Amino acid sequence: MPDISFLIACFNAERTVEAAIVSALAQHNVTVEVIVVDDVSEDGTLARATALAREEPRVRILAQEINAGPAAARNRALAAARGEWVAILDADDYVTPGRSERLIGLASEHASQVVADNLMRFRDDTPEVAWPLLPHRYGDEPFAVGLVDYLDRNRMTDGDATLGYLKPMFQRAFLQSNGITYDEGLRIGEDFNFVLQALCGGARFTITPQAFYYYRMVAGSLSRRLAPSDLEQLLDANDRLLAERPDEPGLHEAVQAYRRSAEDLATYSRFRSAVRQGAWGAILQGMAEPRLWGTMTQMLVHARRRRHVQQLAIRRAAGRYRPAAKA
Numbered sequence: 453m454p455d456i457s458f459l460i461a462c463f464n465a466e467r468t469v470e471a472a473i474v475s476a477l478a479q480h481n482v483t484v485e486v487i488v489v490d491d492v493s494e495d496g497t498l499a500r501a502t503a504l505a506r507e508e509p510r511v512r513i514l515a516q517e518i519n520a521g522p523a524a525a526r527n528r529a530l531a532a533a534r535g536e537w538v539a540i541l542d543a544d545d546y547v548t549p550g551r552s553e554r555l556i557g558l559a560s561e562h563a564s565q566v567v568a569d570n571l572m573r574f575r576d577d578t579p580e581v582a583w584p585l586l587p588h589r590y591g592d593e594p595f596a597v598g599l600v601d602y603l604d605r606n607r608m609t610d611g612d613a614t615l616g617y618l619k620p621m622f623q624r625a626f627l628q629s630n631g632i633t634y635d636e637g638l639r640i641g642e643d644f645n646f647v648l649q650a651l652c653g654g655a656r657f658t659i660t661p662q663a664f665y666y667y668r669m670v671a672g673s674l675s676r677r678l679a680p681s682d683l684e685q686l687l688d689a690n691d692r693l694l695a696e697r698p699d700e701p702g703l704h705e706a707v708q709a710y711r712r713s714a715e716d717l718a719t720y721s722r723f724r725s726a727v728r729q730g731a732w733g734a735i736l737q738g739m740a741e742p743r744l745w746g747t748m749t750q751m752l753v754h755a756r757r758r759r760h761v762q763q764l765a766i767r768r769a770a771g772r773y774r775p776a777a778k779a
Contacts, residue, residue: 453534453535453536454482454483454484454485454510454534454535454536455482455483455484455535455536455537455552455556456479456482456483456484456485456535456536456537456538456539456552456556456621457484457485457486457487457529457533457534457535457537457538457539457624458476458484458485458486458487458538458539458541459487459489459526459529459530459533459538459539459540459541460472460473460476460486460487460488460489460529460541460542460543461489461491461522461525461526461529461542461543462488462489462490462491462493462497462501462525462543463490463491463492463493463497463519463522463525463543464493464494464495464497465493465497465543465544466493466495466496466497466500468543468544468545468668469488469497469500469501469543470500470501470504471546472541472542472543472544472545472546473486473488473501473504473511474504474546475541475546475547475548475549476539476541476547477508477510477511478549479547479549479550479551479552479553480549480550480552480553481553482552482553482556484510484535484552485510485511485512485533485534485535486510486511486512487512487514487529487532487533488501488505488511488512488513488514488529488543489514489515489516489525489526489528489529490513490514490515490516490525491516491519491520491521491522491524491525492515492516492517492518492519497543498513498515501513512532514528514529514532516528520636521636521639522634522642523634523635523636523637523638523642524634524636526540526634526642527633527634527636530627530633530634533624535624536623536624536625537552537555537556537559537621537622537623537624538621538622538624538627539552539555539619539621539622540619540620540621540643541619542619542667542668544576544667544668544670545619545665545666545667545668546666547664547665547666548664548665548666550664551569551664551665552621554569554660554662554664555567555568555569555621555660555664556621558594558658558660559621559623559658561594562594562596562656562658563656564596564655564656564657564658565622565623565626565650565655565656565657566620566621566622566623566626566647566650566651566655566656566657566658567620567621567657567658567659567660568615568618568619568620568621568657568658568659568660569618569659569660569661569662569663569664569665570584570585570586570590570618570659570660570661570662570663570665571584571585571617571618571619571663571665571666571667572584572585572663572665572666572667573585573666573667573669574666574667574668574669575668575669575762576668576669576670578766578769579668580769581762581765581766581769582666582765582769583761583762583764583765584661584663585617585618585663585667586615586661587761590661591661592661593661594658594659594660594661595658595659595661596656596657596658596659597615597651597657597658597659598651598657599648599651599652599697599700599703599706600700600701600702600703600706602615602647602648602651602657603703603706603707603709603710604706604709604710606644606710607709607710607713608710608713608714608716608717609713609716609717609720609747609750609751610713610750610754615659616641616643616644616647617667618659618665619643619665619667620647620657622650626650626653626655627650630649630650630653630654632646632649632650632653634646635689637685637689638682638685638686638689639679639682639685640679640682640683640686641683641686644686645686645689645690645693648690648693648694649693652693652694652696652697679721680718680721680722683714683717683718683721684718686714687711687714690710691707691711694707716743716744716746716747717747719738719741719743719744719747720744720747720748720751722734722738723735723738723739723741723744723748726738
């Protein structure tokens with residue numbers, strides 16, 4: 453039984469899937485298997501992954517018969533996994549060689565069933581420029597995240613430094629004993645809902661602010677497009693899950709705040725879509741929404757902050773960054 457099963461769901465990832473697989477195989481001081489599920493790609497993804505598997509017995513390739521989305525692909529990989537731990541790795545991304553050993557050690561130190569690290573984001577066209585998702589306010593030490601914390605730190609209008617973007621590792625025996633699988637009805641937020649299931653099942657979740665995962669920002673990717681109907685499906689799935697959870701201090705307030713932030717984001721997305729299409733009736737209707745202007749202000753502030761962080765990363769990569777001297 454390997455220490456870790458890497459689960460890679462891929463669709464049209466011909467350019468990047470090899471880097472993802474190779475990074476998983478290069479993990480130090482752990483045994484690894486890599487399970488790649490191709491979701492009926494229209495390019496050479498399946499052929500490239502299959503060629504790698506012919507040369508590397510630790511790689512297994514599974515091909516979907518119909519395109520069913522990332523949740524279904526991950527469920528198929530999860531069902532085939534044999535590792536003590538399962539690690540989610542997107543086909544666009546890669547991990548550093550010491551990541552698995554560090555996270556398994558973190559799990560042992562904190563008796564955790566779910567562990568994650570910070571991630572470094574980089575643009576597909578400038579891979580030498582990278583910056584962390586979680587900002588410095590998270591500190592340097594590992595921290596535990598409970599159910600209320602997880603909801604509070606994933607509000608959709610509080611910027612994009614949210615914990616739902618992280619790619620955790622899960623103890624496979626815990627997932628099996630609690631019957632945790634991906635909700636295949638979700639087109640967005642399936643990773644968030646999966647972690648939410650684990651927390652509702654009593655998992656201890658520990659995160660290190662160190663970053664060993666590299667997240668490629670690809671223009672037009674599915675995770676960057678939002679349809680209000682998809683968002684409503686996510687909210688309904690979360691509500692069904694949380695309805696079975698015994699009440700605990702702060703949970704009701706956290707659920708309501710999370711739902712309000714999601715509804716505000718849906719209103720903002722509809723308004724932006726109406727503006728792009730020049731649909732004046734929908735624009736006027738959106739302008740009458742009392743919370744829209746506050747949401748727009750938040751989104752503009754967060755966008756400005758993202759640009760600032762990216763510019764600092766560009767300057768660092770170019771060797772021009774000089775931190776301000778301490779007084």
